[in-house]
Amino acid sequence: MSKKAKIIIIGAGFGGIxxxxxxxxxxxxxxxxxxxxxxxFQPLMYQVATGGLEPGSIAYPVRRIFRKYDNVNFRMAEVQSVDIHQNQIISSIGRIHYDYLVIASGSENKYFNFESVKDKLLxxxxxxxxxKMRNTIFRNLERALANNRTEPIEEIMNIAxxxxxxxxxxxxxxxSEMRKHVLPKEFPELPLSKMSVNLxxxxxxxxxxxxxxxxQKCLEYLQEMGVNVFLNTRVKEYDEHTITMDDGSKFTTDTVIWSAGVKGSPLKGFPDYCIDKGNRILxxxxxxxxxxxxxxxxxxxxxxxxxxxxxxLPMLAPVAQQQGEHLGKNILRTIDNKPMEPFEYHNKGVMATIGRNRAVVDLPSIKFQGRFAWFVWMFVHIFSLVGFRDKFVTFIDWVESYFNYDQPLGMILKTAECEQDDEQKLNKKETVEEEK
Amino acid sequence: MSKKAKIIIIGAGFGGIxxxxxxxxxxxxxxxxxxxxxxxFQPLMYQVATGGLEPGSIAYPVRRIFRKYDNVNFRMAEVQSVDIHQNQIISSIGRIHYDYLVIASGSENKYFNFESVKDKLLxxxxxxxxxKMRNTIFRNLERALANNRTEPIEEIMNIAxxxxxxxxxxxxxxxSEMRKHVLPKEFPELPLSKMSVNLxxxxxxxxxxxxxxxxQKCLEYLQEMGVNVFLNTRVKEYDEHTITMDDGSKFTTDTVIWSAGVKGSPLKGFPDYCIDKGNRILxxxxxxxxxxxxxxxxxxxxxxxxxxxxxxLPMLAPVAQQQGEHLGKNILRTIDNKPMEPFEYHNKGVMATIGRNRAVVDLPSIKFQGRFAWFVWMFVHIFSLVGFRDKFVTFIDWVESYFNYDQPLGMILKTAECEQDDEQKLNKKETVEEEK
Structure with missing residues (x-):
């Protein structure tokens, strides 16, 4: 029995899977x-953040995916670096030898000039x-109703x-859909006209x-839906209460969502010439x-x-998937002493959804927007999810919320490990409620 | 317009709802x-802890329940105490006046002689x-596979x-069902025969x-399923590695689940004579x-x-629900200057499930156990859940796991707030994996 090649794959995202x-x-x-x-399933993460889907609907245990793969082992661990001279990775579960190493560790948030306030961003x-985003948003709405709040209610409700x-x-x-369809029913006491969503x-x-x-259509949709969109506008600073733009304008808010950039998330251990300006591995x-x-x-x-x-190439799931599939064949070719084949990306299209019946789809051959685009978006996303159960439950959640204009969820789920912190954060000052 | 009576209800459990x-x-x-x-829905909490159900399947936003109740407001807050002389509660959102106050704040864990190690218990x-229980159990199984673990594998896998x-x-x-049906498929490398579940x-x-x-039947079922049951056995101490019983016997485990007692969880502000030995309000x-x-x-x-x-009365959901319904009528009678009626508990039966096809049911008229009892248990629990969606999703989860012998979930979901802690806990020692 000859010794089989040992392949270590770091990262169980779209590419690694x-x-x-x-x-x-x-x-x-x-x-x-x-x-x-x-x-x-990263493309639907925003649904978890806004209470539309449960974490379990967009996540699936890795071990379950590879149950029938006798030659695949999984380990949950942090990988710190690679020792390229000894062919070993260095991880929270020790040093491990590889014959082939594949890094599929994805990307992380890039904060630019907001690095120093990153802990205040969602x-x-x-x-x-x-x-955390979901908890913060819903907790703020609860906090807006507290008799003893000290901040202006706009600051608590506004979202940047x-x-x-x-x-x-x-x-x-x-x-903005939540503000229009869900909050009036669940927070009837809140003055929702004072809540702004600025992009x-x-x-x-x-x-x-x-x-x-x-x-262009995306901009129109957002404006129709009441989102204040600011183009050509850079954010300059944030002091936990007010975000300031470089044109001097200001917006008062406790809630700043950061989706302005990502960078590669490589391991340590590579020479500098292997890493590009976006922190990606060349x-x-x-x-x-x-x-x-x-x-x-x-x-x-x-x-x-x-x-x-x-x-x-763009940092998209299909790129990673195509690369993963292609690399698998190339590694097997190498083991068989055959030459590798170069990778080519086949762009099958890009899409995004703005809301119910509002999506934009760019296919290589045709571009379209609106309700049909939204159905295409929904169909593609539901059927891309891993595993039957997830698809089915996601489907029910969505069918239900389509008819109800509702989010199924919205629970502020504290964790036992964090409860003490949370309690310290709670404002414990006593004030007397004013009798109406 | 005469002023309406203001009723404050503390606690959105079965009674409060x-x-x-x-x-x-x-x-x-x-x-x-x-x-x-x-x-x-507390009766199904153990399913969340063992990965059988998602939190969203057994929980429901309070505001959604009372959407159509114009005279009901909800606040998310901690209530610290009551000022019975001024008719006010003192809470994290300030002092609030009441005409009638109902305390439905439930119970909390009681640790007896394990008070000093309560942070080590699940x-x-x-x-x-x-x-936290789910994360700990699944994280331990991952940890058992780490090359650089220092504890004996039994200690990591055993559960008390x-x-x-x-x-x-x-x-x-x-x-024990998870050990038998799920773990062999997902953790094929683990020596599961070394994993003991002791009760x-x-x-x-x-x-x-x-x-x-x-x-008696419950004991038989558990023994059939491979649980080691120790009756008449008190736990004496726990040092994070070994639990010691008062007969001197020991069990090595990192995982101790505490379900040995609860006590009332009242507010401060009542004279001592109002509180009984179980910390409940008389x-x-x-x-x-x-x-x-x-x-x-x-x-x-x-x-x-x-x-x-x-x-x-027993600390059970039906007692709280019957009391809640009865008290509502009594408060309305009082407001109408009518005399209140005394509460009587109607025991409609008690049941518990040990596993698939194994449940025990005590009705006032008849007692039965086994598969039919399990179907009764399942039927009653599914249809007691709040809200259609929860019922339906729960039902799908269960139908699926009935046929698959599977748990749909098992994700170790860290929280952003806690990630740093978690990383510190990870064992970062480096060792070299031995080549096989």
Whole structure:
């Protein structure tokens, strides 16, 4: 029995999962590592953040996905760095040897000039972040009703969204629908006309990666829905109460959602010339890391120097999936002493949803917007989710909320580990309620 | 327009919800307060803790329940105490006046001799506690596989459950089913024969509140399922690695689930003679608090001195619900200057489930156990859940897991607020994996 090649894959996102699947019943030993024990469907994260979906509807345990893969092991661990000379990764569960290493560790938030206040911002890169956003938004609405609040009610209810990419516009749309359809029923005492949802975009158009038609229609939809959109507007600073733009204008809010940028999330241990300005790992046309023989990177964490686009490929799930599938074949070819084949990205289209019956779709051949686009968006997203149960439950949630104009959820779920913190945060000052 | 009576209800559990509902369209002003913005279905909490159900399946936003109640307001707040002389409660959102006050604040864990190690125990009184239990159990299984673990694998996998009441036996059953049906598929590398589930009961029988037949059958079921049940065994101490019983026997485990007792969770501000040994508020046959005219207590937090049972009524959802419904009528009678009617508890039966096809049911007229009892249990619980969606999703989860012998969930969901803590807890020591 000859020794099988040991492949370590870091990251169970779209790229890592596809890649791992490509080794089904192949004569290799795969170790898949992620810091969480679940895969999550990032494109619907904004639904968790706004109370439309439960975390379980967009996440699925990794071990369950690979139950039938005898040659795949999974470990939940943090990987700190790679020792490229000894072919080992260094992780929270020790040093582990590899023959081939694939880094599919994705991206993380990039804060630019807001780095120093990042703890005050709400973000959307993980389920815990999405749940924190949901808790904060709903807790603020409860707080707005407290007799002893000291801030102006606008500050507590207002929401600023920084960044007009897909996440920013989807959140803006979902929040404005919530304000219109859910809050009047559940918070009838709140003066909702005083609640503003403002979206700030540094560039001249929303959805910069999409067509002109899509950007324009997206802007119209958001304005119809009552979102205040500010184009060509950079945020300058935030002091926890007021966000200031570089044109000097100000907006008073306790809630700033940051969706203005991401950067690669690589491991330590690579020479500087392997990492680009976006903190991504530079790879060649085979997704091989510059200057190495047996290390690859796919998905958001990778940047193709060789491909035409000067910024590399877009950081999208289909890119990662196509790279994962392609790399699986290439690694097997290498093991068989065959030459690798270069990766090519096939753009099957990009879409985004702004709200009920309002979506924008750019296919290579045709672009369309509106209700049909929304049905296409919904269909594609539901059927992309991992696992039958998730699809079905998601489908029920959505069918129900389509007819009810409702969000099924909205619970502020504290965690036992954090309860003390939360209690300290609660304003315990006593005041006397004024009798009406 | 005469001023309407203002009723404050503290606690949105089974009692508080029923009571609030009884004021639908009645000429009173109701303020319902809870520390959470959701009502939860406590009898199924163990399913969340063991990954069988999502939090959203057993919880429902309070505001949604009372959307159509124009005379009901809800506030999410902590109530610290009551000023019975000024008719005011003192809370995290200020002092608030009442004409009638109803305390329905439920019960909390009672730790007896384990008070000093309570932070090391897992409990089941709230959704955050249930999620912490789920995270801990699944995280331990991941940890058992780490190359650099230092504890014996038995210590990490073993589970001790202290207390043989409904929560204890339901957890023991669910965990032993997980060990048998789920873990072999998802953790094929784990030596599951080394994983013990031990249940410790201080008294001579399990399910002390139920019939002899139910207790006996429950013991048989648990033993069939591989749970080690220890009757007449008191736990003496726990040092985070080993739990010691008062007969000197020991059990090595990182995971101790505490379901050995609860106590009332009253407010501060009552004279000592109003509080019984179980920390419950003493009430008369009208659920009125001793020595007051306009303060009532219902559910787990209340103790009837006058009723026959020397310990008061059992701390069960149906008791709280019946008291809530009855008290609503009594308060309206008082407002109409009519005499109140004494409360009587109608026992409609008690049931518990040990596992798939294994439940015990004590009805007033008949007692039965086994598969039919399990279907009765399931039917009653599904249809008791609040709101259509929850019922339906729960139903799908269960139908699916019935046919698959599976748990739909099992995600270790960290919270953004806690991530730093979690990372500190991760063992970061480096060791070299041994090559096989």
């Amino acid at each position: 596809k890649l791992t699947k490509s080794f089904y019943k192949k004569p290799v030993d795969v170790l898949l590592i992620d810091r969480n024990n679940y895969h999550n 973000t959307l890169k993980s389920l815990p972040e999405a749940l 969204i920084v960044g007009g990419g897909p996440a920013g516009i989807e959140l803006a749309g979902a929040l 700030y975009q540094s560039g001249p158009k929303l959805l910069a990666g999409m067509s002109e038609e899509a950007s 790879v060649d046309e085979f997704n091989k890391v510059k200057g190495t023989d047996n290390i690859f990177a796919i998905g958001d964490v990778s940047a193709h120097e060789s491909l035409d686009n000067p910024k590399g | 029923k009571l609030t509902k009884s004021f639908y369209k009645k000429p009173v002003d109701v303020l319902l307060i809870d520390r959470n913005n959701y009502h939860n 409990t089941l009184k709230s959704l955050p506690e249930a999620l 459950i202290v207390g043989g009441g409904p929560a204890g036996i339901e957890l023991a059953g669910a965990l 410790y009961q201080s008294g001579p029988k399990l399910l002390a509140g139920m019939s002899e037949e139910a207790s 009430v008369d046959e009208f659920n009125k608090v001793k020595g007051t005219d306009n303060i009532f207590a219902i559910g787990d937090v209340s103790a009837h001195e006058s009723l026959d049972n020397p310990k008061g």
